[in-house]
Amino acid sequence: MIKLFYAPGTCALAPHIVLEWIGEPYELLHVKPSDPEYQKINPLGQVPAMIDGDSGVMNQADALLKYLAHKYPNAKLGDNGTLQDAYELDRWLAFLTGDVHPAFFPFFAPQRYTTNDSETDRQSVKQASYRLIDRVYQHLDKHLESKDYLVGDRRTIADPYTFAMTRWGNNLPKSLSDYPNLYRFYQHLREDTGVQRAMEQQGIH
Known part of the structure; x- marks a missing residue:
């Protein structure tokens, strides 16, 4: 098991x-x-x-x-067995791991990105993280226009990975609803029984 x-x-x-x-x-x-x-x-x-x-x-x-x-x-x-679909799935997994996740690092752990322990410096690091997060969220939002899933027309392993990182957006100053397609995707997955469990x-x- x-x-x-x-x-x-x-x-x-x-x-x-x-x-x-x-x-x-x-x-x-x-x-x-x-x-x-x-x-x-x-x-x-x-x-x-x-x-x-x-x-x-x-x-x-x-x-x-x-x-x-x-x-x-x-x-x-997983992918649907075609080379193109395998690439698309790998591309989005790489984007989530290499771009979206690291964008949040300074937000969750600003102390790791400054040698100054002052609260002012830490807040400055967090402010910088908002721009990184906004950039990757905008990219996801544009991609998800008229789409229910990240890859193809069915759910894949990329969707819960996206959901987990989109959920973090609820802690940001900018509302998740400012990214309407990403927000719709997030709400759609929240209704899934497996996600709820x-x-x-x-x-x-």
Whole structure:
């Protein structure tokens, strides 16, 4: 049975949702990434992490998502078998990992981006992060015009990954509704029963 290590509200929400969509039994383990006991299991101290049987610890959200899509092909959450669709899925997963997620780093942990411990400097870092987040959100918003899903015309592993990071936008000064297509996508996924079950299990809303 797959074990998923998570911290509430992180990008671990994405593989959690996918496991709900797949419908196979799994074990959910709430951890604190900085906990020394968890770091014995996963020295990087990151979530999500996953163990599948004797796989050892696996990490990196996009890699875990692809692993689940390959392990459970009947769930049809990966590409549709064409080269172009495989590229599109990989492209958006890379964008989410390489552009969207890092845009939030200065917002969530501004102390890592300044050598000055003053609150003024930290707020300045956070202000800079808003521009980065706005840029990637605008790109997603434009792409999602007249679309219900990120890739093709069906749900894929890219959708819960996008949902998890869009949810973070509720903490920003700029309203998520200022990105109408992204907001519509977010609300659409919030109505999904698998998404609701995962969020309930994590104690988030």
